[in-house]
Amino acid sequence: MSFSSNDHSLKSINIRMGSRHDKGAEDGQQSLTDPPSGHSITPGDLLDQNASPTPKFVYLLAFFSALGGFLFGYDTGVVSGAMLLLKKEMNLDTLWQELLVSSTVGAAAISALSGGFLNGWFGRRICILLASFIFTVGGVTMGVAPNKEVLLVGRITVGLGIGIASMTVPVYIAEVSPPHQRGQLVTVNSLFITGGQFIASVVDGAFSFMKHDGWRYMLGLSVVPAILQFVGFCFLPESPRWLLQKGQREEARQILSQIRGDHAVDEEFDTIKASIEEEEREAGGDGFILMRILNHGPTRRALIVGCGLQMFQQLSGINTVMYYSATILQMGGVRDVKQAIWLAAATSASNFVFTMLGVWLVERVGRRKLTLGSLFGTGLSLTLLAVGFLLAAQSSSPVTLHPAVPLNSTCGHYEFCEPCMLDPGCGFCFLENGTTVYDSSCVPVNETSKDRAAWGRCSNQTEETASPIWAYNYCPTSYSWVILMGLMLYLAFFAPGMGTMPWTVNSEIFPLWARSTGNACSAGVNWIFNVLVSLTFLHVAEFLTYYGAFFMYTGLVVLGIVFVYGCLPETKGLQLEDIENLFMGPLCSCGTSSPNDHRHVQYIRNSSEVRSTQYGAMETESDISYISLK
Numbered sequence: 156m157s158f159s160s161n162d163h164s165l166k167s168i169n170i171r172m173g174s175r176h177d178k179g180a181e182d183g184q185q186s187l188t189d190p191p192s193g194h195s196i197t198p199g200d201l202l203d204q205n206a207s208p209t210p211k212f213v214y215l216l217a218f219f220s221a222l223g224g225f226l227f228g229y230d231t232g233v234v235s236g237a238m239l240l241l242k243k244e245m246n247l248d249t250l251w252q253e254l255l256v257s258s259t260v261g262a263a264a265i266s267a268l269s270g271g272f273l274n275g276w277f278g279r280r281i282c283i284l285l286a287s288f289i290f291t292v293g294g295v296t297m298g299v300a301p302n303k304e305v306l307l308v309g310r311i312t313v314g315l316g317i318g319i320a321s322m323t324v325p326v327y328i329a330e331v332s333p334p335h336q337r338g339q340l341v342t343v344n345s346l347f348i349t350g351g352q353f354i355a356s357v358v359d360g361a362f363s364f365m366k367h368d369g370w371r372y373m374l375g376l377s378v379v380p381a382i383l384q385f386v387g388f389c390f391l392p393e394s395p396r397w398l399l400q401k402g403q404r405e406e407a408r409q410i411l412s413q414i415r416g417d418h419a420v421d422e423e424f425d426t427i428k429a430s431i432e433e434e435e436r437e438a439g440g441d442g443f444i445l446m447r448i449l450n451h452g453p454t455r456r457a458l459i460v461g462c463g464l465q466m467f468q469q470l471s472g473i474n475t476v477m478y479y480s481a482t483i484l485q486m487g488g489v490r491d492v493k494q495a496i497w498l499a500a501a502t503s504a505s506n507f508v509f510t511m512l513g514v515w516l517v518e519r520v521g522r523r524k525l526t527l528g529s530l531f532g533t534g535l536s537l538t539l540l541a542v543g544f545l546l547a548a549q550s551s552s553p554v555t556l557h558p559a560v561p562l563n564s565t566c567g568h569y570e571f572c573e574p575c576m577l578d579p580g581c582g583f584c585f586l587e588n589g590t591t592v593y594d595s596s597c598v599p600v601n602e603t604s605k606d607r608a609a610w611g612r613c614s615n616q617t618e619e620t621a622s623p624i625w626a627y628n629y630c631p632t633s634y635s636w637v638i639l640m641g642l643m644l645y646l647a648f649f650a651p652g653m654g655t656m657p658w659t660v661n662s663e664i665f666p667l668w669a670r671s672t673g674n675a676c677s678a679g680v681n682w683i684f685n686v687l688v689s690l691t692f693l694h695v696a697e698f699l700t701y702y703g704a705f706f707m708y709t710g711l712v713v714l715g716i717v718f719v720y721g722c723l724p725e726t727k728g729l730q731l732e733d734i735e736n737l738f739m740g741p742l743c744s745c746g747t748s749s750p751n752d753h754r755h756v757q758y759i760r761n762s763s764e765v766r767s768t769q770y771g772a773m774e775t776e777s778d779i780s781y782i783s784l785k
């Protein structure tokens with residue numbers, strides 16, 4: 156017999172065996188420590204529902220909750236297309252445009268942080284209902300907004316909904332899913348996020364022809380999934396884990412049986428119950444939850460890992476790349492705005508399609524390998540993007556015409572397109588013949604609409620092909636194919652891993668008492684870094700140039716690789732109640748706290764007599780002799 160000490164897994168096995176034994180004794184059933192003669196119990200037996208097909212009800216729950224992810228994606232994605240129409244119709248200046256975009260993300264950060272309290276107190280179901288109600292109110296407000304102020308209120312309202320949904324939905328799905336499918340089902344929520352972004356870009360394209368009021372449909376249509384989710388959740392149950400934590404045992408058992416279909420739920424029910432008691436005992440029952448998380452080693456380490464993952468997700472620059480895709484396409488010669496909108500839809504379609512790959516891979520390769528592989532590819536693609544921008548900058552078109560510009564403008568100083576476009580006050584006005592640029596000038600941008608110059612040839616944009624082209628924020632280049640390839644590769648690598656795993660992993664690494672607060676903090680970190688990265692991008696580009704900015708993101712991704720390699724354990728296939736054990740050791744164990752694929756736990760009866768194991772008895776050496784870890 157061989158035994159390698161792994162007191163963490165022993166502790167959890169101990170909980171299960173002990174509690175199962177108690178139950179078996181009470182009900183006069185056979186206990187787990189009393190397997191049929193000659194049968195050795197494997198972990199598979201312990202989680203026997205793992206091997207069985209998932210009842211359809213779980214899919215239904217996952218679908219209705221993931222509508223929250225859809226709304227998150229839709230409301231964050233739809234605004235770019237709506238803005239093209241809004242800025243003309245409401246005559247919005249840059250400040251208002253930025254306010255309407257960033258207020259949603261800012262509100263999401265605040266509500267995600269406070270959502271932890273709501274979630275722990277009122278439960279997952281009420282929070283999802285609340286989020287869909289808020290989404291509906293926000294959608295109606297935006298759809299009927301008579302002016303920009305009301306529109307801003309609508310954008311802030313949907314932001315509040317997004318924050319609550321973003322932290323509640325993954326937790327709810329994780330808590331109702333069977334362990335062997337948890338990763339996949341939670342990752343479906345990310346699929347719905349990118350699906351929402353994709354549908355938003357299609358809706359943007361479809362309504363872009365409606366110069367008057369098109370934006371009302373774009374922004375207002377979000378009420379459809381919001382109402383669907385609200386109605387659905389009126390009939391769907393609360394998470395049995397949350398109910399058990401609140402002491403509502405009978406309801407919890409009943410819902411667990413309903414969710415698991417025909418499968419016996421005693422085992423799972425007892426495991427959850429025993430570990431709630433154990434966890435509460437270990438972490439100390441009283442006090443402010445965030446303080447308890449920080450004072451208790453395993454949860455403190457889980458919080459660092461969860462927040463770190465969310466931070467690196469945003470520092471990888473996803474929203475810059477998505478936002479910037481239309482400009483990248485313009486650089487490549489797509490000058491028609493309508494065509495650019497449709498091609499931007501192709502970018503979000505790729506993000507969506509590659510997220511599907513993540514859903515497929517998560518239970519096959521596991522969270523750790525998927526995240527590491529994704530980060531590695533993301534880093535390489537960012538390097539390619541940076542090299543593309545570098546080549547474009549080095550072959551930047553010269554300024555050939557120097558019209559007199561006002562004294563207070565810097566635009567007259569530039570000799571090349573590159574520094575001209577990096578100056579937020581200027582744009583590049585040029586004519587082209589095939590790929591040759593000629594008659595080019597650097598002129599001030601119109602304060603109210605960046606789509607045209609303040610004066611001169613490019614101040615009156617027409618659709619005619621012979622008229623000069625106005626390039627704001629970009630330069631024409633023949634290296635756009637390198638950048639485009641970088642963009643596609645970026646999405647292919649980012650979406651399946653870094654786009655999805657931070658949400659999935661966070662939903663499973665916290666013990667029940669810390670789950671709401673832990674997820675609130677990590678989702679809050681995600682939204683805060685989302686605002687930071689999107690708001691700073693243009694300034695960073697101004698100081699470091701575009702290629703400098705993308706090299707900087709590459710550097711941040713390298714830091715992310717070190718962090719993930721060092722600190723992210725594998726959570727695949729484990730019961731939620733076991734995952735805390737992975738954080739018992741030091742913060743960074745380079746994956747060694749992951750369950751070892753080759754180690755097999757066997758429970759062997761060493762006598763024909765039925766052994767009555769008591770709760771906690773396995774900690775003595777003689778008891779351990781009943782287990783062999785190969």
Ligand SMILES: O[C@H]1[C@H](O)[C@@H](O)[C@H](O)[C@@H](O)[C@H]1O
Binds near residue numbers: 349506655
């Ligand atoms: O996981 C999502 C997804 O990758 C989205 O495409 C992105 O816009 C969000 O910021 C992110 O949290």
